[in-house]
Amino acid sequence: MLIYFLDMFGTAVFAISGVLLAGRLRMDPFGIVVLASVTAIGGGTIRDMALGATPVFWITDTNYLWAIFITCLVAIVAIRKPRQMPWYFLPVADAIGLAVFVAIGVEKALRFGATPMVAVIMGVMTGCGGGVIRDVLAREIPMVLRTEVYATACILGGIVHTTALQLNADVNVATLAGIATTLTIRLAAIRWHLSLPTLAPRN
Incomplete structure (x- = not known):
């Protein structure tokens, strides 16, 4: 659940x-939702399609779509009524x-029988694909x-994750180690x- x-x-x-x-590019509401959606679930969608994990995750669990739509509404209101927020x-x-996305990508790839190298690539794709x-x-x-x-942090986190599993570490321990490394x-x-x-x- 965590x-x-x-x-x-x-x-x-x-x-x-x-x-x-x-917002910076002055897009209309439809453009805002599209850009938010591809950023949030684009990497995971490419990962699932590459692994043959269909239907992709957000089709079987529409909570992801609701999270995006609600976030868009809240963010649009917040942009129109700006408040001071710490830069960090x-x-x-x-x-x-990012750290969680990488770990999820690695774990899903391994469940589908991918090699550790491919699992790391799938983790990077999950974390960075949407932003690309x-x-x-x-x-x-x-x-x-x-x-x-950015991607370097994902790669190293994925390597720690898969290496821990190869050393027979508990799945939860390996996942947390990968998340901690990337983060x-x-x-x-x-x-x-x-x-x-x-x-x-x-020169």
Whole structure:
């Protein structure tokens, strides 16, 4: 139940990031819902389609859709009546959602017989896929392709998760270890503005 609750929390937070971007681009309500939806469930949808896990998760559990719609309504009202919010609230909430999404992606892939390497890729896809779709629709360079430590945190969290399972750790322990790794690295990147080196020609 805790993982499910955090999954819903992550869905709402990712939806908010879609709403904020749509608002910045002055989209209409339909555009806002579309951008919020692809951000929140896009990665998991691609994962389920790649694994052959059909119908995809949000078709069998419509709570995800309700979470997105309610989040859109609340976010639209909040944007029109702005209140002072700490700068770190959304990045930290996003980091929590990201860590949980990665763990869920890894676990689902392993349940469908994927190898550890594929499971890590599915975890990264679950965590980052929606944001990639969002940024492409908004004509922006996806964050995972920039220098910010985002996908890297997902990869390392997935590796810890799968490695713990291969060492015969309990499933819950392995899942929490993966979540803690992704979350710690992402929070460290936010706190100290960590980034990867860029490939740029020397002058």
